[in-house]
Structure formats: structure tokens, C-alpha cells
Amino acid sequence: MNIGERLREERVRLGYNQAELAAIAGVAKTSQFNYEKGERSPDAAYLAAVAEKGVDVLYVVTGVRQPVNADELSPEAVELLRLAQKIDGSDLAILVRTASAFLNSSPKHN
Known part of the structure; x- marks a missing residue:
């Protein structure tokens, strides 16, 4: 599974559609689509913005989930x-x- 697939998985887990997550991150829906398709990679500002809404950014980037204490x-x-x-x-x-x-x-x- 690549970054785009994990990003999509997190978006779906949190119940957002592409347009909603794109708006949260301050990017166009086409950017969100391209991130999830693997044609582009999100930058740090995008990742910080979606992390505030519950996206597990470490998982998106590395494929490894941190255990919850x-x-x-x-x-x-x-x-x-x-x-x-x-x-x-x-x-x-x-x-x-x-x-x-x-x-x-x-x-x-x-």
C-alpha cells in the first residue's frame, strides 16, 4: 500500500469525502485526488492540517500505526x-x- 492509498484509507475512516478533506487542508479537490492516486505527494502543511482532524499522518507516510496508550x-x-x-x-x-x-x-x- 502506498501513501495515496493510506491517505484515502484515513479519509474514509474519518468519514470525509475528497472535497471535505481538501478544504480542511486548504488544497483543491484535484490535489486531493492526485494525492490519493499517487500522482503527487502532500507537503508538510497539508499533513499538519489533516492531522488536526484526526488523520494518522505517521501511518500515511510510513505505513506504521503507533499504538495508543x-x-x-x-x-x-x-x-x-x-x-x-x-x-x-x-x-x-x-x-x-x-x-x-x-x-x-x-x-x-x-
Whole structure:
């Protein structure tokens, strides 16, 4: 997976379309399209802007996700993880799809 593919993955994960993420970063939609297609690479100003909206920039650039520290998680997130560890694989996949659907249907975070 390349930078463009990871950037697209992050955009989708956060529930933005290309025009929305481009506006957040202060670039044209065509630039966003070119970044995701791999025809151009985003600059530091772009990456800093999208990082403020939750894009995991280290992952986009390197393909490596940093683990989240447990003390950064809400009590609800800790409980969800505890329960997820006890759920069988196919049921866990359903839970992940359900959580993704909730994320994609909720208003964008400001």
C-alpha cells in the first residue's frame, strides 16, 4: 500500500469525502485526488492540517500505526476493548462493521 492509498484509507475512516478533506487542508479537490492516486505527494502543511482532524499522518507516510496508550482511552473505549477480546472472530467482524457504520453516519468532528 502506498501513501495515496493510506491517505484515502484515513479519509474514509474519518468519514470525509475528497472535497471535505481538501478544504480542511486548504488544497483543491484535484490535489486531493492526485494525492490519493499517487500522482503527487502532500507537503508538510497539508499533513499538519489533516492531522488536526484526526488523520494518522505517521501511518500515511510510513505505513506504521503507533499504538495508543491505554491512559489516552476513555473508560468506554477500554470497556469496549475488554469486551471485544472475548468475542469470537466472525462476530467481532460484525461489530467492527457496525461501529464503522455508526462512524460514517455521524456528523463530522470539528
